[in-house]
Amino acid sequence: MKQTGDLNLVKKINKSIVLHYIRNHSPISRARIAELTGLTKATVSSLVNELLESSLAHEIGTGKSSGGRKPVMLLFNRTAGYALGIDLGVHYIRAVLTDLNGVSVEEYKVQHDNAKVELAIAELKACIREMIRRAPESVYGIIGIGIGIPGISDGLGQVLFAPNLGWANVPLQQIIEDEFGIAVVIDNEANAGAVGEKEFGAGRDADNLVYISVGIGIGSGIIIKGELYRGSSGFSGELGHMSIQHDGGTCRCGNAGCWELYASENALYESARALLLGDKAGRKMEMETLLSLAEDGHEGVIKLFAQVGHFLGVGVVNIINGFNPERIIIGGRLAEAAKWLRPSMLQSMEGRSLPYPRERLQVEFSQLGSRSAVLGACSFAISKFFVSTKVSVE
Amino acid sequence: MKQTGDLNLVKKINKSIVLHYIRNHSPISRARIAELTGLTKATVSSLVNELLESSLAHEIGTGKSSGGRKPVMLLFNRTAGYALGIDLGVHYIRAVLTDLNGVSVEEYKVQHDNAKVELAIAELKACIREMIRRAPESVYGIIGIGIGIPGISDGLGQVLFAPNLGWANVPLQQIIEDEFGIAVVIDNEANAGAVGEKEFGAGRDADNLVYISVGIGIGSGIIIKGELYRGSSGFSGELGHMSIQHDGGTCRCGNAGCWELYASENALYESARALLLGDKAGRKMEMETLLSLAEDGHEGVIKLFAQVGHFLGVGVVNIINGFNPERIIIGGRLAEAAKWLRPSMLQSMEGRSLPYPRERLQVEFSQLGSRSAVLGACSFAISKFFVSTKVSVE
DNA sequence: TAAGTTTGTTTAATGGATTTACAAACATTC
DNA sequence: GAATGTTTGTAAATCCATTAAACAAACTTA
Structure with a gap:
């Protein structure tokens, strides 16, 4: 009011x-x-x-x-200005410059070793500086910077907690705005991914969608009635820590039988290590390895993917039944294995979910791949720009 | 747009x-x-x-x-008109007349045997007629009728499917509006309960809340940013069919290990039958029986409640982690056993949920008891009235 | 009693949208 | 090719809810 x-x-x-x-x-x-x-x-x-x-x-x-x-x-006039989106990963920084329609015009990616907060921020600044240098001439110039982070923010530009970066209470928005004098928006990486897919990817013309980022763990972004739902304390996206086995193994989060113990890169690698201990012992488990083994027809690995796909389906069913979204989008590293995951995922989905909410539902794998979060970050910047220039409401 | x-x-x-x-x-x-x-x-x-x-x-x-x-x-001027709320149960019809503030002025409850659609509708009409008769004189008279149903509606006044009533595709809104010439709103009973608790009960001043109605099964109503979330096909509330045991027993819905198999009246009665087979064989299991046994210090029954409380907590944790609401309200028949359920529920909740989303969360049992749905139905009617009289937006 | 405050109304000004009218540009038809 | 009707976009007049400013009434305080 x-x-x-x-x-x-x-x-x-x-x-x-x-x-x-x-x-x-x-x-x-x-x-x-x-x-x-x-x-x-x-x-x-x-x-x-x-x-x-x-x-x-x-x-x-x-x-x-x-x-x-x-x-x-x-x-x-989509080239009246450009938006800068940043995906601040644990070991990389990815930057994309888009026009006002979200069409990419420059991309950039650097590794960073993530040693100290100050160093990471210095890397980030260097990266931003580079992108500003590359930006084409335009009426408004860089209209805003959106940053997706692997952690939670307070909605006011603070990074509250980013365990994998080792960050806590970093006023990132303030820091970057002070440095460049450009409006900055900070949000969770999964939230950014959800917005990216909604605006530019598999989520277009869907008003209620859930984006699931399956990597080392499982994160998620929820869009309701066209708007990102951040939860009551900016913390809505931990569907990975929904238990699908009440007496299952203990998760690092304290819960038992968390979804991400069954359906994540980690889960995949762990089973793979057990499976391949004999013939590929000691080899570092990587997605590429497993994918090529599957391509070569390695039955054990194919079964492995199928199993993970099954568990992916189990969790997706919970989302369908409880949430009734019109679209569910699977992204993150594991989405690269869509080909091997899809059949078993769909099977457990169709066998388990209620018919009514499934009716109008579409489950898809990411269209933007590893770029969904960074493009979502651009979308944050663009939205903020339109609000501030008073050509948008709220 | x-x-x-x-x-x-x-x-x-x-x-x-x-x-x-x-x-x-x-x-x-x-x-x-x-x-x-x-x-x-x-x-x-x-x-x-x-x-x-x-x-x-x-x-x-x-x-x-x-x-x-x-x-x-x-x-x-809360007595400028009166709202009529109906809770259409499987074996009863409950009606409440409230003023424009949702304060009850007349209540009424009848049993119905639920034999045929036509008969049930006739009962419903009789009930409405009776309440209209009882309504005090006022400027606007009965300003609207809200009806909560044990099934799903299409948002346009049709009851799509109400398995326990045996209804399918009944244009209930049209039928009642034609009969009485009063605006009618239809919605799911759990949704009505959620709104009831938000407006008049344990959910006041909460913008994001999940109401869980634990009866024979588990239904739920989700309120996001102050508004009811109905899902993309009016079907958001089946949290009871979220699996908490991926390899658990098969549910009538087709899924395995559904929450309501572990934490519902049915689950309670089933375990109780097994437990009491010796000394109370043949006795019909009822809430009152079990509550009085617990009051008498029957350890087995007390443990039973504790177990159901534990599983209630397991599901609640999933909601907390995935959804991050600011309030969760447990209603329905089982809420009558709050005293016996609460300790174990809180224990598994606190042991399992992520600390961040738990921080500002309140989990409470219903304040309105069996009246939450019917009061929510009144709230539907009141909201619609204010929109139509142009003293409210949207 | 005088001075200052608070409440609620009146009056004029502001600035959007709407209504009505209209001119320019065009296709179609005879 | 001239007449007719249509579509597009602009201009002028009007409408109307809010704001701003002025004011009268009612009240407290010194």
């Missing part, structure tokens, strides 16, 4: 709607926008002119007539 | 805000509302006058001066 209504709000709402149609239905004419939105032609004209002035849209020439004056077609 | 902005919308928003303050901070003066909302005194005055005209508020006299003219205190 904070936001009261006034003329300013009305304009913001309508401008946001008009821009939405220009972004998603382009090329489009003023008349058609008026028709689709219910706003009058005069209102649309006036708002479009403001968008033209602020370089967020431009006229692309006339379109086909349908029996009268030719319409002037409008296009979203 | 449907709702465009215009002056009408602005007024609706502000009127809704003003009414909100009158409802929740009464008695309150115009000046204080202006101060709290940021609206000008003139705007507040004008909106309040409209609310007075429509009988939704009234002036209660002057309040204490704080060094100037005495303020005129405003009160929400």
Whole structure:
């Protein structure tokens, strides 16, 4: 109950709607926008002119007539500025520069050894500096920086806790904003991945989706009614620590029989070590190794993948029954093995889930691969930009 | 992207805000509302006058001066109309009439034998007729009827499927609206319970909460950001069919090791039958029996409750870790045994859940008991009324 | 009694959207 | 090719909810 209504709000709402149609239905004419939105032609004209002035849209020439004056077609000016997305991994930093439509124009990846907080931040800054250098000329320049982190943030730009980085209470947003003078958004890596898939990947036109990032552990991002759900303390994404075996083995989190003990890279490697102890003893277990063994027809490894796929399905069923999303997207390293996981996953899914919530559900593997989080980070930056330029509500 | 902005919308928003303050901070003066909302005194005055005209508020006299003219205190007129809530159970129909604040003024309960759809509907109509007869005189009369059903609805007033009633595709909203000419809202019983607890019970001032109705099975209602989450096909509430034992026994739903096989009335009775086969053979298992045995210090029964409490905790942990709500409310028949369930439930909860999401979490048993669903149904009716009278947004 | 405060209304100004009117550009038809 | 009707986009007038400013009434305090 904070936001009261006034003329300013009305304009913001309508401008946001008009821009939405220009972004998603382009090329489009003023008349058609008026028709689709219910706003009058005069209102649309006036708002479009403001968008033209602020370089967020431009006229692309006339379109086909349908029996009268030719319409002037409008296009979203996606190169009016660029968003910088960062995926801050445990051993790497991945950066992507996108235009305002989220289309990548520059990519960059560096390893970092993650020794001390200060060093990692220095690496991060160097990486950002490099991307700024590479950015094309544009009206708005770099409009924002989104950073996905392997930990939890407080929603105010602090990294509360990132165990694998060894970080606690780092005011990362402040640090980067002070350094570059550019708006910064921080969020969990799985949340970023969820937004990435929703905006640019397998989650488009889904309003309720769950993104599951299966790597060493299992993280997740939940989108409800089109908006990221962060939980009541910014901590919604630990579906990996949902127990699927109440008397199962103890997890490092304290719970028993956690999903990620059965369906994660770690789970896979552990079984693989046991299986291959004889003929491949001592070899470091890696995804590439297992994938090539499977390609070569190694039955034991193929069965291994099938087993992990089965357990993936068991957890997915819990999400389906409890949550009834319209889409579930599996991402992370393990998604690279989609080919070997899918059949058994679908089988246990179809055998176990309730028919009603399964009806309109789609389960898919990530379309963006390892880039979903970094592209989601770009989306954070873009959203923030549109809110701050008052062409978006809330 | 449907709702465009215009002056009408602005007024609706502000009127809704003003009414909100009158409802929740009464008695309150115009000046204080202006101060709290940021609206000008003139705007507040004008909106309040409209609310007075429509009988939704009234002036209660002057309040204490704080060094100037005495303020005129405003009160929400909670008896301007009455809401009728119905809990359509499998063997009973419970009806409650409340004022616009959700305070009960009439209650009624009948048994029905649930033989045929037509008969049940006839019973329902008779029940509604009786409550209408009992309703006090008021400006608006019965402002709406909310009905909670043990099944799923399509959000458009159809009961899609209610297995325990034997219903499928019954256009219940249409039927009741045609009969009485009063607006009707239909929703799942667990959803109604969640709303009931949020508005009037243990869930007040919680924005993200999960209500778990533990009866014969386990149903649930999820409230996110203050709004009911119905899932993508109106079917979000089957947390009872989340597996907590991937290789556990087969459930009637097709899944294995479902939560409700371990933590429900049925689970309790089944274990109780095994336990008491010797000394109480043949006795019909009922909650009252077990509760009185526990009160008498029967150790076996006390252990039984503790075990069910433990499994309740196992499932609750999954909700905490995956969902991070700020409140979890346990309702339904089994909540009557709160005293015997709580210790073991809390124990497994605290031993198993992640510390971060547990931090701000409260787990409580229902405050409304068997009345949560029926009061939630009233809340549905009241909300719909306020939307239709344009003193509420969306 | 005088001065200052608080409350709630009145009046004029503001700035959005809508309504109505209209000119330009175009396709179609005879 | 001229007449007709359609479509597009702009302009002017009007509408209306909020804001800002002024004010009167009611009250406390010194």
